[in-house]
Amino acid sequence: MSSGGRSDATPEERDVRACLSTIVTSLEEDGEAFFTQCRRLWSEPDDDAGSDDDVSGSPVLTSHQKRPRQEREGREQWPTAVSEPEVLSLGVPAAVLDVSFSSAAEYRFSCAETTLQVDGFVVIPADDDTVGVAEVRAALLASPHVQPDLVPQRWVDNAYRHLVWKLAGYERRFPAWAGGGCLTAEQLVRQLRYRYDRELDGCQRPALRRITEADDSAAKTLVLCLAEVTTSPESVSLVVTDGWYSVRAQPDAALQRLARLGLVRPGMKLAVHGAELVGQQRACSPLEASAELCLRFSTNSCRRARWDARLGYHSNPVPFASCLRAVLPDGGSVARLDVAIARVYPLLYFDKEEGKTVFRAARLERRRAAGAEARRQARLERLYAEVERDLGAAGAGDDAGPKRARRTFSRAMVGQLTSGQEIYQCISAAADPGSVESLLTDHQKLLAAEHQRQRRDEQRQRVEAEFRARLAQQPDDRPAAPLLKIRVAGMDGEPASGAIFTLWRPTEELRAFLSEGRAVSLCGVTAAGKRWVG
Template sequence: MTSVAAAVYAFPSGWNATVAHADLTRVIDTAAANSCRTFPPVSAKWVRNHYRWIVWKRAALIRAYAVAHDAQNGTYTLRGGTSDAVVQVSVPWTESAVLDQLRYRYEREVHRAHRSVLMKVLEKDEAAHRAMVLCVARRTGPAAIEVTDGWYSAVAQLDGTLARALDRGRLAVGSKVAVWGAQLAASAGDGPVEATAALDAAADFEPDGTEVPLGSTVPALRLHANGVKPARYDARLGAAASPLLPLALRGAAPQGGLVSAVRVQVLRKYPVQYQERRGDGTRVTRNTRDERAAEREYNDQVLAQHCARHVSGAAVVNMEDEELARMCVTGAVDQVVQGADGVERQRILDRLAALPEKVVHEAREALRRQVTPLVRIKVACVMPVGARGGERVRTAVVTCWRPDDALLGEVVEGRCFEVQFLTVSGTYRDQLRFSTMRGTRWRRIDVPAGVRSVFTPRVLLDDYRTLATASAGTEVDLTGVIVEAHFVQGGPTMELWVMDATGVGFVCIKAMERVRLAAFHDRYLAVAGTPITVRNAALAGRIGAVPELRTSYDESEFSVGAAATGKAKLDVAAAVARLDVARHPMRDVDWDAFFASSAGRVDNDE
């Protein structure tokens, strides 16, 4: 029995929703006469709505769990539960049982002012984004379904991800779903009863894709993939017990809307960066070093523009508030005050004292660069085994906008958090990218039982032989000495050939030109023997026997020292020969003979 057929179902005696309305009205009138009170009447629409859901619920229970039928009493024996606790109950399939349910709902809704969660949402007395458990009643269009909380229903418009799940049968009629972050897409002024009546009057969805002609006043919810996940078969319909729906990283969709919560472990916390929004709408992201340089350059330009003008003291006194405020913010007015005599200086100071603070604040904001600090954090999913997406560890990068010192101190590598209220900004290199919002919260949690931690503490490598067994994509921190540094022919990529502390291990670090400009001075390119420390470099492959690392401007850090001299230079000169062999490995190389030769021997004399 479908939910639409339940609304017009008639028992063998001919008892249906119309007769039920008459019987319920008679029961209400009798109770009012016996108690000498006046009870509100019920409409035929109200009875038909609840009749529909009562009949559909009982039919679904009988169809799923019935093991015996007593035709004389009209009852079905249901059996359910688990192997350890079997539950067996009798459910009557009679007119009196449905009427009793109607009387119960009338008592709850009319006398006790109970309202279901969908009724509150449709009447705009409850936020539509709250957590709910709903049941899919029917499909009403290519990307639309009717959902119910057991009391009332509404049309739900699906996004692309949910629409594909509907086509594949992952989202099926009769299944329960936990919903969070829904949006009320249409007017709910007519109320849930009228909306349900309009739904019943519409035709069923046609297989050829024809959409159901719903009324313009039917309230509709917009559902997003990141706010919908399957609920247990025994979950209670209505308001969810938990206000949030933790989602596995594997289940997050790039275009699926907001994510209520994810449970993750911090793998890496990258350096703080700064994103500037320019006047033409473009954005540029800089690291701390570049941001300081850009700030100094901007201040020098602004100061030069206002100080280039030769303004007299009389002109300052008669100047408009806005222009004078700009001179105060840039410091250009200080030069005019210093060059004025006693009387004129006092007039200028009096004029500055009368300048409204609001104007000065507006001028300061107008001249201020629109720079937003951010920090990127690499995380791994810690959903328990058996949960959605818990079988395979998935990583993602969370961009925290405007992080404060408390957050930076709390979010430490290796800790686990439940991060609440995120947006999915897209994917990059097959990795999800999340962004925080104003209401994002980080709640520290323990590592859930049964979850395999993939966190690896940072180790500053000074022996590169351990990279022989590392897999591609592994992030490493290392220190060493630059042996060679040059640009790759035909592109902006720079290659740094670095030697470890043992003198026999080498790596090739490939960095884009932007990284080079942020980390190096040009003189380092021509000087071998420069100590270098690199953090957050990713293993990309091998060049001969030498591991190849790639760096990113957003994640990697470089730290270089002064050029080596004396003995270190001789060590580097010998290292170049060893590096050539490592880059172009040959079979059956006699390393002992090589190091004993003039190319491999290091002269210890100064």
């Protein structure tokens, strides 16, 4: 764009420049400011294990949209970090502090009673007066309220792990009201019975199970909880859960960087849109999924969810809006971006010549296309003439056959000819073809003409087939791809970040719609890195 001090600028151009000078800044920031922004966006308080027992619900995506969905005793405020001595002083057992998602399946409850009866379940402790997953599984399958055939293999182990991890997180984050009374064998059995009644007996499947069984889409808005975050210099591994089942997640470069910075931690809830299930083709239960199965989503289509947001599908599956300043250059696609159009640049055409990328204006592209079309037509004509010449010579050789002496035909012999092919052969072999043609009747002349027409049609079909075959072997001259560049600005009321939006192959209707000053929502936009503007 030219300098703003040019004296011959129109009033419209001066207005655009004034607008850009006040609301449009570069999307690219220096490294320190970039990481500061990431920390501010990702460092809100989070719960250590914020699972939920709801199959679906309406999560609150930001801290200012709604109040917590339910007034619980002592839980209206955000959970805060409590020191270990204070947690222990409020009655939380020391073993609860060491419970993680990976170790929750091995957790055992102390039980001084000979039997534990909860909601029709009779749990018999082991010889060391403890209760683990084996004792809970035996109690569930032996209960008269449970049909063992409905319980899949490893279902109890999976539910036991998720429940222990969730209840331990409640005790650590809310020790004042949950300390010592939440992670108990009685509570676990009650919630296990609830899960059996809801999922297996009531056939209400949670989100991740519906996705892996190919009965629902992973692209809709989901609220998931980070169960495991494992970082190493080479890679970052994530495990996400909907509170019922868990799958591995495939983080992009931006999410890996945030995890190494400590901004992505276990227990954090994320709202994601446009996720994709990769690594396995066939539909199956999450308990039967292979190790390659994982959920892939982009950081730009991912946001922090409230600590008390319900896990699973969001009640509104449409993409949630993002602001331009929150887009990470290596964060992948953006579910939805609300921006204002500050400038629409002239249409350009993208092409490659001798391995180099070339951008042309519309006038230059019209000149190039006209020259290319003329050269293409000349090349096609030469190719068609070559095919006709080759097939014509081959056809003449076939018709000639072995040389035979010319002969004469009497009127009687000509009168016996009953097909066009016989008449054609007779004329070709005659010493005087004109005399033979003069002896033909009107009907024979029609047969001869029809035979000639069929020969011409067959010859033309052979020429066209050979022409198409040779044309397919010729290098394809692909037309240049039109693209439209648009400068957009943020709409969040703060000093905006500017970005160049590239739209490939825009239609005339879309070009007419994208006018300067219009506010638009862009869906499925992909961030292509950052470039410094001089």
